[in-house]
Amino acid sequence: MATTQAGIARRPDEAGLTPLLEVEDLRVEFRTRDGVAKAVNGVSYTLHEGETLAVLGESGSGKSVTAQAIMGILDSPPGFVTGGSVRFRGQDLLALPDDERRAYRGRSISMIFQDALSALNPVFPVGWQIAEMFRVHEGMSKKDARKRAVDLMEQVRIPAARERVGDYPHQFSGGMRQRIMIAMAIALDPDVLIADEPTTALDVTVQAQIMQLLADLQRERNMGLILITHDLGVVADVADKIEVMYSGRIMEEAPVHDIYASPAHPYTKGLLESIPRVDLKGQELSAIKGLPPNLTNIPAGCEFRPRCPYAREICKEQRPPLAEVVPGRFSACHFAQEVLEGDIEPAQQ
């Protein structure tokens, strides 16, 4: 049985800093009527202060589930964390009782979601929903909390914040609603902000504004930012480090610019090749063939093998662990070195 933990021990402790957040060998499964779906299978990553970590992967790769497990907002049942740890400044959050864990939510780690319209409560004014953070966590008076809510709405650049503090979510545009989500999430000055596909539901122009806002807030507050997305274009400018997830496991980890220049995993390579490019206009867009594996029945060997153009005999039998290819770069592929150097031919089939 191949393991995935091996890679962690070999990671350098970057600059000797204590990481803000360490996820180690996290495992989550969903126990459903149709069987046990292993959504997260030994995911490890670390996040430092002021760092932006992009978690990339297609639907069902386990990227959002990992984030929910970190936050402790997994729908349970059917979702269960079956192993691993989530350490915030050294404290394992998974080992804490519910009420102690709650104190970290919103205050130390907070989260924004993809669809702000459904993520905001439709029957309360937005200002009230932001102010609730101060009222519940800090016991602030209604009036003071409302004042802080207006401040926050101004910080996330909502025009006429003072007039709009009493409006309801449905009275705002999509981009403004996401700003309100962000205001709520940063209200208590958290150390870690998890953004789960924050721009997926938005227009392209608004996407850029929201990404810019997140990047600015992150810089001003020196937050650790985990950016979950399936859009490679979104992360290029803001992320420091990328984790590519597939089938509940990390396939590749690398600094952002390296990964764009030269992927070290066939899956990442496939993703990059499937981005439409102006200079390839008129040519057929390449796509990764096939579908992600069924999480209730993940095949033996490498999870990506059935879709991998370079798959060899060994890929059927052994699951490649996440291992360092060159300093600072990790890949879970038997032929990582060859893929990185472009020194491998597609398998003859």
Next chain:
Amino acid sequence: MGRYVARRLLQMIPVVIGTTLIIYTLVWSLPGDPFAGRCGARPCPPAYVAAMTDKYNLDDFWLVAYFKYLGNLLTGDFGETFQGLSVGEELLRAYPTTAKLALVAIAFEILIGIGAGILAGLRRGSYIDNLVLVSTLVVVSIPVFVIGSVLQLFLGMRWGIFPATVGGDASLYNLILPGFVLASLSLAYVARLTRTSLAENRRADYVRTAVAKGLPQRRVIGVHTMRNSLIPVVTFIGADFGALLGGAIVTEGIFNVPGVGNLIFRSITARDGVMVTGAVTVLVLVFLLVNLLVDLIYGWLDPRISHG
């Protein structure tokens, strides 16, 4: 808001005219002699027939007679019955009892219906959830007159826990049993509606947001989940209140409650057209007003509904 209310009030005018016209026409066009049996075993004397024919405009074309009646209604005059009783006074006497009975019933719907629905909705699949589902199914399947008679027999007469009939004294205590019986069917619906609505909302994205905000569990459920879940329930109860204010012929009959339902039933059997028309007109008005009120409350509960 003001314009919305004004528009709704104006819309009531054609509804009231339409309903009263239909009822008036039906009541006075029933086959048979309206004076049959009015004067004991003998036929009525010609002077009486002439006076009554004149009083109720029976010689006029029915539409003309209707407009004369409507004209009186507008001045607040509901007319007099054949016995010379003022319809307005009779209604004033019966209405408070029916309103009280409706309030008792609504209280049961809120306390037991919503309470049971919350317990069941928070623990789906549990013992209490199954208990609520089965018991509400039983209640829904049994006709009200059976529930009423059985409870009256056991709780009222055999065990004497509650008064078996109400009679002249319509105190709240006397109305407990009929109120519960009147509420039973809606109570079952309220429980099921609350349960479903709550279970649905617990999975909503904004509930997850509330958890992610680090709010305590009781606030997540008590404030964020509950507020949204109760919107359809409040609407249902409001509409039901409007219906209950129309009197309950069966329940009032079983427990001898001197309310509007009883009054209408007696008037129909006695072919007392003036009383029936007057009572139903009031019921229509009350129903329309309560519905308007429910719609206003709905808009207040759910800001996405606008009454602009």
